[in-house]
Amino acid sequence: MPKKTAPALLTVRGISRTFGDRTILDGVDLDVAEGEAVGVVGPNGSGKSTLLRCIVGADEADAGEAELTGRALDEREPSIRRDLAVVMDDLDFFPDLSVVEHLDLVARAHAQPDAEEIVNVVLDEVGLMEVSGQLPSTLSSGQRRRLALASAFVRPRLLLVLDEPEARLDVGGVHWLGEKLVAEKAAGRGILLVSHDPDLVERVCDRVVRLGPTADDT
Numbered sequence: 331m332p333k334k335t336a337p338a339l340l341t342v343r344g345i346s347r348t349f350g351d352r353t354i355l356d357g358v359d360l361d362v363a364e365g366e367a368v369g370v371v372g373p374n375g376s377g378k379s380t381l382l383r384c385i386v387g388a389d390e391a392d393a394g395e396a397e398l399t400g401r402a403l404d405e406r407e408p409s410i411r412r413d414l415a416v417v418m419d420d421l422d423f424f425p426d427l428s429v430v431e432h433l434d435l436v437a438r439a440h441a442q443p444d445a446e447e448i449v450n451v452v453l454d455e456v457g458l459m460e461v462s463g464q465l466p467s468t469l470s471s472g473q474r475r476r477l478a479l480a481s482a483f484v485r486p487r488l489l490l491v492l493d494e495p496e497a498r499l500d501v502g503g504v505h506w507l508g509e510k511l512v513a514e515k516a517a518g519r520g521i522l523l524v525s526h527d528p529d530l531v532e533r534v535c536d537r538v539v540r541l542g543p544t545a546d547d548t
C-alpha cells in the first residue's frame with residue numbers, strides 16, 4: 331500500500347477533452363506519489379490513451395492541468411523530459427540504429443551515468459541480448475515492444491507513464507514486466523499504468539481509476 335506520507339510526484343486536476351460533440355474526459359483528477367502505482371482501466375475507446383496524452387502534453391486538454399513535482403507537465407520541457415519515461419502505443423525507432431545502438435543513444439541523451447553497463451543489464455532483462463545487433467525492422471512485434479520498454483528502463487526516471495505495456499508480450503514477458511514494475515515502486519518511482527490485463531493491474535497498482543460508462547471491462 332502507498333505510504334500516506336510519500337510526496338506527490340504527479341498531480342492531475344480536472345482534465346477534460348472533447349472531440350467534436352463527444353466528451354471523452356470530463357474533469358479527471360488523479361495523483362501518483364513516490365513509490366506508488368496508479369492504474370487506469372476501462373473499455374476500448376473510454377479515453378485512457380487520450381488521458382495519458384493530455385497528461386504528458388502530447389495532446390492538449392480543453393481544461394485541467396498536470397504537474398510533475400510541482401512543475402507544469404510538458405514533454406517539450408527538458409527538465410520534465412529528464413524525469414519522465416513514457417511508453418505509449420505508437421512505437422517509433424530510428425530505422426538504421428540497431429537495438430543496442432538505440433538503447434545506448436537513449437541512455438546517453440538522457441545523461442544516464444554508466445550508460446554502457448545499464449544498457450547491457452536491461453538488454454539481458456528484456457531478453458533482447460541475442461538480437462541486440464539487429465535493426466528494429468527485423469524484430470518480431472513482441473521484440474519491438476520489449477525494445478520500447480527497454481528504452482524507458484535505460485534512462486533516469488522519476489515517473490513512468492505506460493500505455494498497455496503488456497501488449498504483445500508473451501506470458502514470461504508479462505511476468506517479468508510485473509516484477510520490474512514492483513521493483514520500480516520499491517526504488518521510489520511512480521507509475522501511471524493503463525492496462526487491459528487485470529492480473530498485472532492487481533499485482534502492480536495501489537489504486538485504480540476507472541474510465542467509461544461500464545465497470546466490467548479492464
Ligand SMILES: Nc1ncnc2c1ncn2[C@@H]1O[C@H](COP(=O)(O)OP(=O)(O)OP(=O)(O)O)[C@@H](O)[C@H]1O
Nearest residue numbers: 349350354372373374375376377378379380381526
Ligand atoms: N484525435 C482524435 N480525434 C477524434 N476522436 C478521437 C481522437 N483521439 C481519440 N479520439 C476518440 O476518443 C475516444 C477515446 O480514445 P482513446 O484512444 O483514448 O481510448 P482508449 O481508452 O485508449 O481505448 P483502447 O482501450 O482501445 O486503447 C475514442 O472514441 C476515439 O475515437
Ligand SMILES: [Mg+2]
Nearest residue numbers: 378379380493
Ligand atoms: Mg488506448
